[in-house]
Structure formats: structure tokens, C-alpha cells
Amino acid sequence: MSSYWLNSVKDKPSFTTLNKNISTDVCIVGAGIFGLTCGYYLSKQGFKVVILDKNDICQKVSGHTTAKITSQHNLIYKYLVDSLGIKYAKQYLDANQEAISNIKNIIDNENIDCDFEIQDSYIYTTNENEVNEIQLENKTVNTLGLNSEFVTTSALPFKIKGAIKFPNQAQFNPLKYAVGLANAITKNSGEIYTNTAVYDIKKNGHEFLTHTQDNCISSKYIILASHYPFINAPGYYFLKMYQSTSYLIAVDIGDKTFNGMYINPQSPIFSYRFANYNDKKVLLVGGADHKTGSKIDLSNAYSILENEVKKFYPKSTVLYRWNTQDCITLDKIPYIGEFSNLMSNMYIGTGFNKWGMTSSNVAANIIVDNISGKTNKFEDVFKSTRFHPIKNSEEFGNMIKETTNSLIINKFKVPQQRLKSIQHDSGVVLEIDNEKIGIYKDKDGKLFAVKPICTHLGCLLSWNNIDKTWDCPCHGSRFDYMGKNLYNPAIKDLEIIEIDCTN
Numbered sequence: 001m002s003s004y005w006l007n008s009v010k011d012k013p014s015f016t017t018l019n020k021n022i023s024t025d026v027c028i029v030g031a032g033i034f035g036l037t038c039g040y041y042l043s044k045q046g047f048k049v050v051i052l053d054k055n056d057i058c059q060k061v062s063g064h065t066t067a068k069i070t071s072q073h074n075l076i077y078k079y080l081v082d083s084l085g086i087k088y089a090k091q092y093l094d095a096n097q098e099a100i101s102n103i104k105n106i107i108d109n110e111n112i113d114c115d116f117e118i119q120d121s122y123i124y125t126t127n128e129n130e131v132n133e134i135q136l137e138n139k140t141v142n143t144l145g146l147n148s149e150f151v152t153t154s155a156l157p158f159k160i161k162g163a164i165k166f167p168n169q170a171q172f173n174p175l176k177y178a179v180g181l182a183n184a185i186t187k188n189s190g191e192i193y194t195n196t197a198v199y200d201i202k203k204n205g206h207e208f209l210t211h212t213q214d215n216c217i218s219s220k221y222i223i224l225a226s227h228y229p230f231i232n233a234p235g236y237y238f239l240k241m242y243q244s245t246s247y248l249i250a251v252d253i254g255d256k257t258f259n260g261m262y263i264n265p266q267s268p269i270f271s272y273r274f275a276n277y278n279d280k281k282v283l284l285v286g287g288a289d290h291k292t293g294s295k296i297d298l299s300n301a302y303s304i305l306e307n308e309v310k311k312f313y314p315k316s317t318v319l320y321r322w323n324t325q326d327c328i329t330l331d332k333i334p335y336i337g338e339f340s341n342l343m344s345n346m347y348i349g350t351g352f353n354k355w356g357m358t359s360s361n362v363a364a365n366i367i368v369d370n371i372s373g374k375t376n377k378f379e380d381v382f383k384s385t386r387f388h389p390i391k392n393s394e395e396f397g398n399m400i401k402e403t404t405n406s407l408i409i410n411k412f413k414v415p416q417q418r419l420k421s422i423q424h425d426s427g428v429v430l431e432i433d434n435e436k437i438g439i440y441k442d443k444d445g446k447l448f449a450v451k452p453i454c455t456h457l458g459c460l461l462s463w464n465n466i467d468k469t470w471d472c473p474c475h476g477s478r479f480d481y482m483g484k485n486l487y488n489p490a491i492k493d494l495e496i497i498e499i500d501c502t503n
């Protein structure tokens, strides 16, 4: 599960675990790219900032991304014009284009060595049926003011039917960038605490009290930068988002390279870009997307990508394999701004729809402006408290169906039998006397049993045989086979069950 990025940085700064109560202007929960970008801008403006992360910095989604920095968020612009009108579609485009320049400015100003490179970005198709849609998207983007182009050739190692090219987009190494942000934050007297999980946030008069295991941070403002929010109400983001997993491989294809960053619009999706690797370049290939926690066979997720690369580079070698998941909003627009109308001074940035490099910068700028008492020119389109009728009614229906199908409350019991039938290195949910128990049998036959019920809202978990994790089909929380929580919105570990193997 560990990405190339996480292995690419050897001299990371180390941070300590919080061991005292503190008071600050802004408490930021989460040190992924979004939390760190907020911390950077706020500390630069002189705000007292404390950032807490339950892991190390940038170890979760931002440390496992593809790290294309682009406003080309798949074929979104025609959809935005049709659903929200030209004004909002243009705001979305301008905000994300500005984010590319903002990221470059941060890198230049702070001297961050993070393999930042300007690259053109393409959505390509090899399917004649998709050409028209791409041409329409190109026309729409031109109308919105960006000089995109429809092209019929590319540097990819196969023929395409057409592509929309966004010029002057970019790519970088997200971990090196995160380290640069963290260094700048501490230089500006911001404080970062790692291995410090937040379990609860309470409002007490005009201040927030953020509770970790043993300590409490009081602050005027809170930014929830935990990826999927772990507070359910108010806000109710679990009704408006699901999570989607994608897989990535880093492949050594020898001396060959090509320029550009590529993705196709429809399943099976393949995404391509190169990354610096020691003195050479490796090809990053992504895809095999699925809704997190889906009850599907995941065993061929990486081989789909590997087989695709082998078609063009038969002698290539896979150096890294990893996967991660992002929050997908039903209306395709991130949630940025106040967490809820009922909770002023608490802010959120989530639902980046697998385009969080620019979206996190847009989010940080909007929220930092709000905290500084300024109106941000892009805030309306991303407003987290918006209430549009949900156009994506099919996905909404699926979400509700999976949530209700998987909801199980108060069902738990120690099993007595049927353990022998479980294969080595696999997990199952056994139903014994109408009660569920999740059991993983490792390669040596050792059994690990958990209550397979998500600690977020009580959905029945599915076994993920590729990562040996328990995954939630409702909102995408994930747990390792011993029950340790890996991904939000759940924050508590699973209950461990002791099993009696004697009868």
C-alpha cells in the first residue's frame, strides 16, 4: 500500500505527539495537502496555528495521489454549464487555474524542491463514440476563456481518436511539496503535532475545544482537514459523498519517456504521467476505479494496469503498487467553506473528486479569506452549505440503498464453528445464529476476528482481499485485519472478538 512518493523523501522533518493543553487562533485537524496549505497561508498572515494529525504528515490520500496539478477535472465543464450556468462554470475553471499559479508561487517563494514541472494535460479517447463529447467540452472550455485545443494525435504509445488539451498545467512530487509546506509553517511559528488523533470537537461559548486522547486545544477557529469529516451532525456530509478507490503502479520502462499527463473519461480508466525516480523517470499508471467497499473481486486490480503497460512496454518492471481513495460529491463540486450554518467558525474542505491538488489550494484560499474577514471571489460555487437539488439521482439512490442494505445495529457474537472452511490469507463474514463476525485467516492459519460493523454509522463491512482490510460500502471507511482504523469517516477502531477454536 505504500506509494512511491512516501519512499522518495528521506529527510522528512519529524514532529512530536501533543502532550499538553494549548490555546491557538486556528486548530487544523489533518496534515494532508489541504490542512498544510491552510496552515501555510494562515501562519504567513500571522495567525497562530496548530495542526494535528493522527499519522505523520501527508501519509494518507495526499501521499498516494497521482499529483497532476490541473484544472482539467475530467469532462466537467459542459456538465457545469448545463447544471449551474456559465457563471459558476467559469468560476470553477478560474479558481482551479489560479490554484496552479498559487502552487507555483508557494514553491518559488519557499524554494521547495519538489520536481514541479509544467506539463500539458489531456483527456483522450480511443473510442470514436466519445469524440463528440470531447469536442463539445473543448468548445465549452474555450467559451469559458481557456485556450484548450482539440487534438487527434498525442505522445502516448498508442493511437487516439481525439483529446482535449489544457496547456500549461503541472505535476510535482506531493510529499516533497508537503515537506516544504511543513517547513514553512514551522518557520512561521506554526505548530504541527503528529500521531495525535482528534476524537471530538465541542463548542464552548465562542471557542472550540478539540479533544485528543489526553489533551485539549482551545481555538477560535477550526478547520476540518481530515479528508472525510468524522463529525456526522450537523453537516451530514455522509449523505452527500461516497468514496472511490483507484490503484497506481510506478513502472520502469527503460529510457523511453513522453511529455504530458493523460486520462480517459470512461471506464476502464487509465491515467498516465511520468515522475522523477533517482536519475531517471518512471511511468505512473493509474485506474481500476471502484466505489470503496464494493463487494467485488479486487484480485486483478493491479494486473489490469500491468497488462495495459505490458502491451506497449513488454520489458517493463513494476517498482511500486499502491492505492488510495477520495471523496466523491454527488454534484461533482467540492464542499468548501463553513462546516454547517449551525456551526460558525468551523470550516471544511472535502469532496475533491480525485482532483485535490488544485481543489485543496482553492479551498485553503477561500477558508483563509473567510477567517481573515474577506470575501473570496470563488466561494459561492463551492459553498459547503449549498443545497442544490441532487441531479445525480442514480448515485444518490445507490448510496441510500447501500447504506440501508448494509446497516446493522447491535449484532455481535463469538462464533463457535465453521472456522476450518476459511481459506488461508483470506477474510470472510460468517453469520452465526443471525449474528455477524468478520474473520481473517492469515497465511499461517492464525485467526483475527473483528466485529465487521463500521464504527461510523454501523454499516456491514466487506473484506478487501488485496489489502487485507475491512472496507465500508456506505461511506468508505477502512480498517486493517486487526480492526485498526485506516481511513475516515470512522475514527474508532473495530471491536476485536475473541474466538473459541476448541469446538
Ligand SMILES: Cc1cc2nc3c(=O)[nH]c(=O)nc-3n(C[C@H](O)[C@H](O)[C@H](O)COP(=O)(O)OP(=O)(O)OC[C@H]3O[C@@H](n4cnc5c(N)ncnc54)[C@H](O)[C@@H]3O)c2cc1C
Residues within 6 Å of the ligand: 029, 030, 031, 032, 033, 034, 035, 052, 053, 054, 055, 056, 057, 058, 059, 060, 061, 062, 063, 064, 065, 066, 067, 068, 069, 070, 196, 197, 198, 199, 225, 226, 227, 230, 244, 245, 246, 247, 248, 286, 323, 324, 325, 326, 349, 350, 352, 353, 354, 355, 356, 357, 358, 359, 360, 488, 491
Ligand atoms: C488514486 C488517486 C489519484 C489521485 N490523483 C490526483 C491527481 O493526479 N491530481 C489531483 O489533483 N488530485 C488527485 N487525487 C485527489 C487528491 O489526492 C486528494 O483529493 C487529496 O490528496 C486530499 O487531500 P486531503 O488533505 O483532503 O486528505 P489527506 O491527504 O487524506 O489528509 C487528511 C489527513 O487528516 C488526518 N486525519 C484524519 N482523521 C483525523 C483525526 N481524527 N485526527 C487527526 N488527524 C486526522 C489523516 O491522517 C490525513 O493525514 C487523487 C486521488 C486518488 C484516490
